[in-house]
Amino acid sequence: MPPAPATNPRHDRRALALKAVLLAVLVLVSFGTCFFARELSFSVMGWPLHFWIASQGAVLVFIAILAVYTWAMNRLEARDGEGGGDGPDDGGGGG
């Protein structure tokens, strides 16, 4: 007998909103800036701006996205932990 499907985890609305905002930032700094790379080809402080964004700026933003996410989720979970019950989760109560 093949195993039955599991029920799906509930997602905390605040966590989902956080994810959506951060994903929007991701799309903006990667696809957004690269789409307009030709228009951004001017020099800022000795760097061609489009080249700097694609080779360094965007990567630094990616790290910031993950750092903010980790920090914010830990805060959410800590706050919910005080009230007892499930964390806002990354899938709390799944499985």
Next chain:
Amino acid sequence: MADGPAYAAYQRRLHRILALYVVALIAFLLLMAWAEQSGLSRRWLGPIMLFATVMMYGGIGVYGRTADPEEYYVAGRRIPPVYNGMAAAADWMSAASFISLAGGLYLQGFGGTDVQAGGLAFVLGWTGGFCLVGLLIAPHLRQLKLYTVPEYFMHRFGGRWPRRLAAFSAILCSFTYVVAQIYGIGLVASRLTGVHFEIGIMLGLGGVVLCSFLGGMRAITWTQVAQYVILLLAFLVPVSWLAYQQLGNPLAPLAYGKQLEKIAALEKDLQASPQERAVQAEFQARARQYQRWLQDVEGSLREQRMLAQERVRELVAQNASVERVVAARRALSALPRDAADAREQWTRAMKDSQDRSRFLGGLPPHTQAYVGDPNGSEAERRAFQSSRANFLALMFCLMVGTAGLPHLLTRYYTTPSVATARASVAWSLFFIALLYLSAPALATLVKYELMQNVVGSSFNALPSWIAQWSHYDDSLLSVSDINGDGILQFGEIRLGADLIMLATPELGGMPYVVSGLVAAGGLAAALSTADGLLLTISNSLVRDTYLQEFGRHVAPEQRVILSKFALLSVATVAAFVASLRPAEILPLVASSFSLAASALVPAMIMGIFWSRTTGAAAVAGMLAGLSVTVGYMVVNAPAVRAVLRLPAGQSLWFDIQPVSAAVFGVPLGFAVILVLSLLTRRRVAGA
């Protein structure tokens, strides 16, 4: 578990060990440098560094040996996030990142051309993907306490087919990827020790297999941490050295902006240079000649053969020097054997000559965003749009593929909790960025060095690294005096993507110990990724396939033994495939990203975030995504087109290159899952 006093003590012990290890490593390097100064031959230095590092990885494998399933599959789920981040970074950074990335950036500049996108798309895709992993996937999978990625499909969707398909896709993309790694191992090991490519593969692979065979995930984790430190040092030492030489500042990523401007100026000079024009004209003439030959392949081949025979006879009759006769004989035997062979060789040669007849030997200007001109003629506009579309498509595939590669996702199974899994993803990206921010800097510095100092030197006084490498392999580096003036022009030298990193130390005149370190770094990058991949493949074969289909009653210890033997066999098969020397590393790796992206990601994300996703829909979505992606790649592969008697060239949708096929597969997968979930749910409700 994550915050008890015992765990804190465990972490302190790890910090101590890491610090000791770094100190020992630096001491070892200084010792090697001293040995070189006091006259240790290069013939010994390279192999010593290679064997010392591989033996160390093997040693960690022996030390971490285990038969306990929890340890073997997920390293006991107690790796602190920082260390897991380091291990994931090494797991992630493959031979392609270490050996080919800087070279790709050198060849492709900002974004490559309209027929081959690349450049910074690799940097952005391979780092941006971690945001998807961290935000959408890794913490959710960690929550479920799984052992493999296909297990998620079984857990979430039930039934057999979601798991079967996931296991199949995991094996498919990991196998393509592992072949590329083993190829890299062979390249580095054979270069460093001078042994044959095939023996190089076996030597390097010995280290991988010993480690993952004995200790599974536990041993792999700690070897990967050790390998990360080596590959970071091996990348940063030559880059900083070169940056200090050129700019007086070893912090290359902060300082190389100046060189970008100088390169742009040098590129302008080259464009105006009459010698470069002469080289381009010569390539144009060659391209036309091949084109002429291709119009009547058999006739031209007969003619060429007669001419070559005539030349040999003439030289012999003239009593010419032995070398010239031998050279003429060699030219005769190098002619294509038959018409089919000739057609293939000459088509390739024609395309190659056409490429090199362009400005800068076919390289796009370094900082120019995309080729063509959005305000130019019809053809220029088209080139610009297709170049930009391909850049964005490649970036998309690499990002989404990152989120779907099973060997990376399983790394986050080993953290103690969901929160540490999140932190660990952030750490991984940090450790990867240390290297990725320097790769564009390296490409820029090397290009400047070549344009400024190497181009324009006499053919009699070329730097020794050029002779060495072109002697080693023609596809890595070729130089010839095309316009016959005895001076090296930029258009006359062609570097392979795999060469830039490996030749950097010699280019900068660094001591040979740095070359050894770079080679050891390349080996560490390839080995660490191969480790993770082999473990993923063998676990998918044993846990997700064999045990599920046939052997449900196998005891846990026997499962580990089965996994270990599956690993050995997979390693052997992969080594065999790699010894056939498939295409360059970078495109091979990029295509496995498209496979992972289209097969696994839509079903995983829909399963995690939409409770109404059904198993049947997931299966259909995976099949649809995978078949569109594979189909698009296969239909556009020249070999397949020849077999199917399709017209030569490619049939592309929206000019998107086959390597980015997932740009069609992923949205289709999502759409199919969405529609079918709604339909199947309604039918069940109606029944």
